Amino acid sequence: MSGFRREHDLLGERDIPEDAYWGVHTLRATENFPITGTPISTYPLLIDALAAVKEAxxxxNEELGLLTPAKAGALVAACREIRSGKLHDQFVVDVIQGGAGTSTNMNANEVVANRALELLGHAKGEYQHLHPNEDVNLGQSTNDVYPTAVRIATINAAHGLxxxxxxxxxxxxxxxxEFRTVLKMGRTQLQDAVPMTLGQEFSTYAVMLEEDRDRLAxxxxxxxxxxxxxxxxxxxxxxxxxxxATARRHLSSITGLPLVTSANLVEATQDCGAFVQLSGVVKRIAVKLSKTCNDLRLLSSGPRAGLNEINLPPVQAGSSIMPGKVNPVIPEVVNQVAFGVVGHDITVTMAAEAGQLQLNAFEPVILHALSQSITSLRAACLTLAERCVQGITANTEALRATVDNSIGLVTALNPHIGYTAATAIxxxxxxxxxxxxxxxxxxKLLPxxxxxxxxxxERLTSALPEGPTPQGPTQEGPTPEGPPSAPGDA
Known part of the structure; x- marks a missing residue:
């Protein structure tokens, strides 16, 4: 049939487009799993990881005498091309699939095999010279290839986050x-509490991120x-x-990662606990970041009928009907990313729980959920930093006026005039x-x-100019103040 080559599997023969590097197993997977419309090529870190595993x-196999130098050399060259960004469009199976990732592994086997065949001077599909299963998949199973690739891809994605x-x-x-001397009122339960500085408020957000970076690492x-x-x-x-041991050594060298082989491979093949742990930490980051964005939206509310304590940089018109309206769209989009992360965490949890006996068949959806969470959260962090936080300004006079006019000041007098007198004032x-x-x-309660x-x-905020507060990872110059020491309960 012109323009096609014929391949066969245990179910029979099928025609494959002659320019395709994938084969019959991939074709059947695309027919069986038209689920999300998201091919695995959407996650280039996964494709790179699969190629790294096949290269290792x-x-x-060459080192152990199971593959000839010619075959091994062609396979390695094909894998390195894939890791350089080539042929990613040939990874076409849907990210969500039955079979514990078998379709993804076979897609990789076929692409690597057919590119290696070309490098050896053969046509695609001439598997008698180099076979997807017998050579590319030699000494492997989907059940160790796929989880290993998912872990490598996840590590690299997490580094980006x-x-x-x-x-x-x-x-x-x-x-x-910048805001270390800007006085304002702190609030608890949305009610006036005690004074603080805007610098202390923003230093809190930096500290939360520092803590979460440690937990993620x-x-x-x-x-x-x-x-x-x-x-x-x-x-x-x-x-x-x-x-x-040999494959792990080569894989660590290829990826630059300090990978270790599990002490109990039977346990490692069925246990997804590490993914649950990671997903939980990613959810923690999302929840706290969303809370921060809630604060930014509230503090910038107005400009006339809200708090109007800070100004977020205007990035687009806010309404199709209300002229002049500008909305906090950057914090809003980060909120929405966080909502998605929380949902993905539930997916990871249920998928890990659903494993049975010696294998968890649901790692494809774990990959999909974690990848979505990590990549979208990374983009959200960069967007929030570059299109919002860096351009925030303070309404200093309005902030000071709220302090001068607040009954929260009476808290500072409480130890000196007594609770009853302070309450009356x-x-x-x-x-x-x-x-x-x-x-x-x-x-005349006090001189x-x-x-x-x-x-x-200075006394109201316990804020000394040299106060110790963690700063950004590459921040230079004076440090922001530490958290305020507010008397009393919430």
């Missing part, structure tokens, strides 16, 4: 320094344990002696609109000099 396997979080952390830390460490060499269920059937200030300091002077000392910004 070829080198191990860690870097993006560092950028956002630095942006918040820089604003903490810890979770990623667990993903470095692989089961390559386990073959079908962890017993290593059909893999020669020394294969697991707060009640009268609220009823009359008069200031706390004005009433305290009028009632003017003592009152002035008690209500200085």
């Amino acid at each position: 396997a070829a080198l191990a 860690l870097q993006a979080m560092a950028v956002l952390q630095e942006a918040f830390a820089a604003k903490a320094v 810890e979770a990623v460490e667990l993903i470095h344990e692989i089961n390559l060499g386990a073959t079908a269920i962890g017993t290593g059937l059909n893999a020669p002696a020394g294969y697991a 707060a009640k009268e200030a609220l009823a009359t609109g008069r200031g706390v300091a004005e009433l305290a002077l009028e009632k 003017p000099e003592q009152l002035a000392a008690l209500l200085t910004p």
